[in-house]
Amino acid sequence: MAQDRVEAVERALTVLEAFDSPQEHFTLADLAQATGFYKSTLLRLLGSLERHDYVQRGGDGRWRLGGTPSRLAxxxxxxxxxxxxxxxxxxxxxxxxxxxxxxxxxxxxxxxxxxxxxxxxxxxxxxxxxxxxxxxxxxxxxxxxxxxxxxxxxxxxxxxxxxxxxxxxxxxxxxxxxxxxxxxxxxxxxxxxxxxxxx
The missing domain is CATH 3.30.450.40 (GAF domain)
Incomplete structure (x- = not known):
């Protein structure tokens, strides 16, 4: 129901859904296009997801899934x-x-x-x-x-x-x-x- 929604969680899950793609690495621009979020919003969400290893940032600045989704699966x-x-x-x-x-x-x-x-x-x-x-x-x-x-x-x-x-x-x-x-x-x-x- 609408009152059960937590906006920040919904946004974070939307970011994770963007990684369900044959593409393995994503630039910030790729993720902004896939989610419709501003880059500043994405950086905050990705920072939280990275701390819990849901995503990882490579040396080239591109993002990929981290180890937590596979561990939970x-x-x-x-x-x-x-x-x-x-x-x-x-x-x-x-x-x-x-x-x-x-x-x-x-x-x-x-x-x-x-x-x-x-x-x-x-x-x-x-x-x-x-x-x-x-x-x-x-x-x-x-x-x-x-x-x-x-x-x-x-x-x-x-x-x-x-x-x-x-x-x-x-x-x-x-x-x-x-x-x-x-x-x-x-x-x-x-x-x-x-x-x-x-x-």
Whole structure:
């Protein structure tokens, strides 16, 4: 109801909604155009959101989502169930290969990293949950990776929900496509075995 509205909260939520876009980084002018707010108003709202890590400001002055939205999303029941089922698989895949294992979610025009396991190596594909990028086709969620290799395999799922992809990535000098594919196929086989034996 109208009397329950808090104007500052409504404005802050409007700013956050502007980040629901394939675009990953936004200038202040981009956000002003998307929200209709004056830049001075936006700076105050962004300052509060930044303090709670809902948004982050890069060295170039552009804004992107911070870590809090992804952290809160993981508290959602389906996300917790997904993490319980997939994260151990990613951890094992990284331990066995020494490379970055991740679960990606496909949405129209974009891919997003949902879960990740990172190797203890200086040279690695440094993915983070919540990281997003534009994609050219619904059949390939991979980001541009100069000097790197990423292979992916789709997980079966409900066609009414975004598709999920298991990936393995790392420096091309260390991870061949053939080795990545073998590791992914083995991981998928283990996942299917686990699901078949789970009541």
């Amino acid at each position: 993981r508290r959602h029941a389906p996300s917790r169930q997904l993490a319980t089922r997939i994260q151990p698989l990613l951890d094992r895949l990284t331990a066995e290969t020494g490379e970055t294992a991740a679960l990606l979610e496909m949405q129209p025009g974009i891919a997003e990293c949902r879960l990740v396991a990172l190797p203890d190596a200086d040279l690695r594909h440094d993915l983070r949950p919540g990281q997003r990028w534009e994609i050219g086709t619904e059949e390939d969620p991979r980001p541009p990776l100069p000097g790197g290799t990423m292979e992916c395999r789709a997980l079966g799922g409900d066609p009414d929900f975004p598709s999920l992809w298991l990936t393995l990535s790392g420096p091309a000098s260390r991870l061949s496509p053939q080795r990545a594919c073998r590791a992914l196929e083995s991981a998928l086989a283990r996942l299917h075995e686990t699901e078949e034996t789970t009541p």
